[in-house]
Amino acid sequence: MSSTTAARRTLATTPRTGPKRDAPRSSLTHPPRTGFALVTPAVLFVLVFALAPLAVAVYISLTNWPLIGDYRFIGIQNYLTLFQDPALVQSILYTLLYTTIVTVPILVLGYFLAVLVRSKRRGSTVLRTIFFLPYVVGLTTLSFMLVLEAQPNSGLLNVILKLLGITDGTTAWLVNGPLATLLICVLVVWAVSGLTMVLLMSSM
Template identity: 30%
Template sequence: MSDTLAPVQPAQTTRPAWRVRLSRLDHKGSPYAFVAPFFIFFGIFGAFPLIYTFWVSLHDWPLLGEHAFTGLENYQNLLQDAQFWNAAKNTLGIFVVSTVPQFALALWLAVTLNRKFRAQTLFRVGVIIPNVTSVAAVTLIFSMIFAKSFGLVNWVLGGFGVTAIDWAAHTWSSWLAISLMVDWRWTGYNALIFLAAMQAIPKELYEAAAIDGASRTRQFWSVTLPLLRPTLIFTTITSIIGGVQLFTEPLLFAPGAGAIQGGTTRQFQTLTMYLIENGFTRFEFGYAGAVAAMIFLLVLIISLINIWLVRRLVGSD
């Protein structure tokens, strides 16, 4: 610190100067100290697997055999790989089918939960119960519900004279069933996050809006939504990340041999399933590494588009 060369202070004021310096150190240094634990753990346990995976993706790397450096060959092959693009299409399709209604529902639910009503705690705790159940259990239960011969849904539909649907056999039905599983699990969770953010919005704003004669709907659009912007960005990004990494639901939806292919015509194989298929069924670790890198890239691109969209839709500042 060169600025300590300042004129020598009289003895009685050394303590404050020392304090000032300490305070400056606190001001400059403590942000780094605050973020340090995260980055230390990330540096040890996050960065290595990441770099390793990228390194592997530049090789022909059978999990158990000899490795050979191939440069960007895996990536070139990937770009021409119909199965990869099919998985990308499915992932985005299921993401849209599941996320759009999920967000609308979650916002609606959060607004409702934000009202005054009886048994508040019961209902508020109730919405997170789906999240308590493990994905594996959810999928198991939902496969039972969507089973062709003894499933609940077909039983109910049968009551209306609809013939039993093989839910896993068609693209539309499998996407619908998988989206339902995802939404059942995550709508309440997002609603709760929205709710927490809504509770932090000062009530005076609503009162002011009410004085201006704004209806409840109008209040929602002009007060609630703009103030939820940070939270909306947060939930969109986490949903994108979760959506692109969707894995267990489609995997367990049609169990048995070859489940990793996501249906007989790969109609619901997601990117992460394709990653695992390459890594642990075909044991092509290098190629799987390239898929991982592409997933990463894809999430990044969609996230950026989304941040831009949310900014435009909900106003910017």
């Protein structure tokens, strides 16, 4: 083997060294202006549709602003009048009572539904859809349906109870305070348990 051939082989097997190239920049790294550009629409949306109306509402609460005519600034007089109203205390107490009644059933029922549909059983997906559907329909729509179905003599609730022999079918559910509270609590528990189920499933 000649010395020329040996030198060529040596050069072929020797790794070439040259200037090192910088590592490719991560695709998840962006300049700060990109972040500001992405956040700006959300910030503007919150400013225009949330914070600005809130500021206007606070200013209106400090005035005597009729629907028709001029208004005048009266400071915190509206708040002083509000806290002197006995209905405010009654509303706060009723809200606390309502919250106490619905909180535990929502958590218990939501947990039970989450355990039920989390297992890999046939029909679990269908059950998840059925349980979550009341929340999708919306509490406003469900409330309107409740008003229709709780009417005396014509509502489905009274019709069913009359067929079962429990009532005479003329119960005014929405006129009686305790009965109306019971219906509202049942409606809210039914409507929100699906959302609680989804949240607990994600934590499981």
